[in-house]
Amino acid sequence: MPPSIHPVDLIVALRAKHLTPAIVFLTSRRACDEAMQAFDHSHIVLPPVRQEAIAAVLDKVIAQYPSIAEHPLIPIVQRIGVAAHHAGHLPSWKIAVEELMRHGCLDAVFATTTLAAGVDFPARTVIITQSSIRKSRDFMDLTIGEVQQIAGRAGRRGKDLVGFAIVTPSPYIDLTVLTKGFTGHPEAINSQFVISYPMVLNLLKAHPLDQIQPILAKSFAQFQLNQRAEVLERKLDDLRVQMDPFGPRVCTDWIAEWQTFDQVRRQKTHRAPIRKFESPEIAARFHFLTPGRVVGFGRSRGVVLRQYRSKGQKSPMITALRQGGGITESPASTVTEISDRILDCVDAPVYPWCTPGTVEELLQSLDELPTKLPELPILIPKSNEPIPDAIVQILGDFACPTCPSRAACQNDYPLASKLRQEQQRHIKSIQALRTSLWHRFQEKIDVLQQFGYLTPMARLTDDGEWARLIRIDHSLLITELLRANAFNGADPAMLAAVMSSISNDDDRPGSFPRVSSGLASLLGQVRKLAASLSPHEEPPLLRADIAAVTERWIGDPTLTWIGLCKSTSMAEGDIYRLLARTLEFLSQLHTLKATHPGLADTASRAIAALRRGVLEELP
């Protein structure tokens, strides 16, 4: 059996059951293009009336966007009444397909799932062939919300009495994901608040530092953090009730008292010569390897799930959740870095030592942490000698051995101390939840002060005043480039090319035109600066080959769109998007005309040169 239905058979089957028009969602652009090619030798031919209707609609679109007049797909679309629509196409072609669909001229459109989020584009039937989509670098299962968004395209109000969402299997499918998606309740959505340099500059432009915290507190992020803090506060209340029987006894803080006494007692009797062979560093640090603590292991990072001592040697051990999802048991000595971060971690008495839901959250929080974290300052006792002698003498000072409450203390200590630890952990987590946004904001302030965009009093410096107008990704790199005068003497083509390489985040290989030596050396400079900024801002890909596409387009005003497309293996739609994004970056540079007149002028010349042909005709 073939791994999935043949596109021609699919369309024939849908027509036979009157399930057209349909949107067929496929996994990739390539799959959409191949599906179209599958019709090359098919016998499907639309009756002349329908072909004419398609031609009439296309004529109208072509009048507005002449660039698609010669589009290679037009003949086949007209012959079979089926089209493809994906990000590799020019927006004008996509508009044409949308228009055809709106007029009811097409039986089906092969599309990628980006369509589900992008345009208003309903049909009678939706065909689903996949249960996962590629997000950044990995394939992820579709969420319930996404399945419903895709299926929701089926059934046009006013044109259909019912809509159909039909699953057809392919090697990419996991039926459970889809049935869950159809029948489930969509997921709750979560805030994705990130604090960027432009946000900090713009907020501090309008508000003094002491008003920032209340503003951050208005975010949805803080609203949701507060919800989590409230859950913990309720747990704290419960703990307080559970702690009731363990209030003050003969001594006020009997738990601490008993703990010290007990420790000293054990040391004395050598019942557990645990710390004998431990270096003081390890002993001191082990205290801080508590659940939720973010730690480093050489180059990777993890979060502590529990600490314990090994059965035989009683050496200090931790169970840690590593980035990427592994759960490992390692000696505490393998920890190379103890950060000052504690993630919120609901622990459990058995493997994996926290609730299953927590693992996902922890992994996500781990991934979201900045690359550099402050280390926890830990005081390490100087002497390597165990302390017994000194303490053993003090043993005489403990009242415990003869205290009337001794039996009760001994009996209650394990539970009471466990509850107290839990209490302290919750208190810490709550505090972290309430203040984390503000801390993140302060971290950004520190960097901006270090670079001289903010004064020590967190007011905008002269550089800060213009830098706040750069409100795009990689803003720090761009403003630092301007301060280093990197574009002095650069012509419009070079400026635009560098902006392209900063804006592009697509790492797919391909063939591209050659880059000029001037641009290559300028990009070398940009790369160096980006690398030096990497502790503070993720460096962009800075591909020279991508920059070369823009350089050619601007550098050679006689170059046609077709000529440009032929010079690279990039898809038309991708080239368009690259240039459109470059336009956006350039227009941000243009807003700096008051402080950087030369640069603003180069930017506006680049904009003028860039906006021709297809880029001029499109909205």
Added chain:
Amino acid sequence: MTTEELEQLLAQQPIALLHRLARGRVQRHFRAGKRRLIEVLLRHSAENRAGFESDLMTLIGEKPVQPAPAPPHATTVRKSKLSAPPYRLGKRPAGPESQEPGITLATWLEGLGVPSSLQPFIPDAWQENAIAKLRESDVVVSVPTGSGKTYVAVEAARRAIAENRTVIYTSPLKALSNTKYTEFSKIFGADQVGILTGDRRENRQAPLLIMTTEILRNLLYDAGGGEIDVRLDTLGLVILDESQYIADPERGVVWEETIIFCPSQAKLLLLSASIGNPHDIADWLTSIRQMPCHLIKHSTRTVPLRAGYLHPNGKLSPLFRTVGIPHGHQGHLHPEAKRLFAQYEDETQPSGRRR
């Protein structure tokens, strides 16, 4: 675990889990489909079988708890084909009713067709309600795709314009902004509508301005810094379409900034597809805005939806046993669809037996 058992266990996992398992083991695993992925994972597992199995079990353990497995009598039926029931939680329909026959294809297809075109346009109750509530409060609308959110936006905008107020309408994508610009220009007249995107500025003094959410955020920042670009003092209504974008990892923050800095005299209208926690959004707005926020939500689709299964050989079957979608019962698969899909899985097994 025997290799067969391992293979079966892998086959039962969602593909995302397989990708996580493949991380660091298999290069370019994100290009592989499920079958292929299982094949390479199995090959790889030979290197360190114990480690591989323990990682797999860890990942399976992390998955949220699934509904209880079916009682034994339901599982024995298919045991020969889909064995290893302990790991197949949730995939199997629960309860004795799973033996119930499904509806026929003809019933499933019934009702297909076009409504008579003579129906007058009568606004739905939720649409009227949203527009009415917007008089005294902010409104969050969370309804299924295709319900008619645009009508609410248009009517709310019409009223605000009649009261000499400026209206800003934002969408997440430039393409959508352009579509709405055309659509609204037809409704309100070209002189009443303006557009501002990254590189397009037309008719910016018009009472109804369409822009991407980023542009509005920038306007609000500039207004905060003292430089007024568009007349925000007359702003009466801000409509944020597709506001489920607030959960977008890269751009979501822009929606938060826009909402935080939206002038208090302007009403906010958030239009969103169905999300799991619309009340959180409404409660959040209530907590930070001058006035309480009203939530309009429903999950029933106006045009009913039916789910089907199409076999590669062209055979069509309902996907569920019921005509509509059995909400909350993902196991209520149609016997025919179940049989066909099991057959598909069997025949496309990685280790051969391909016919």
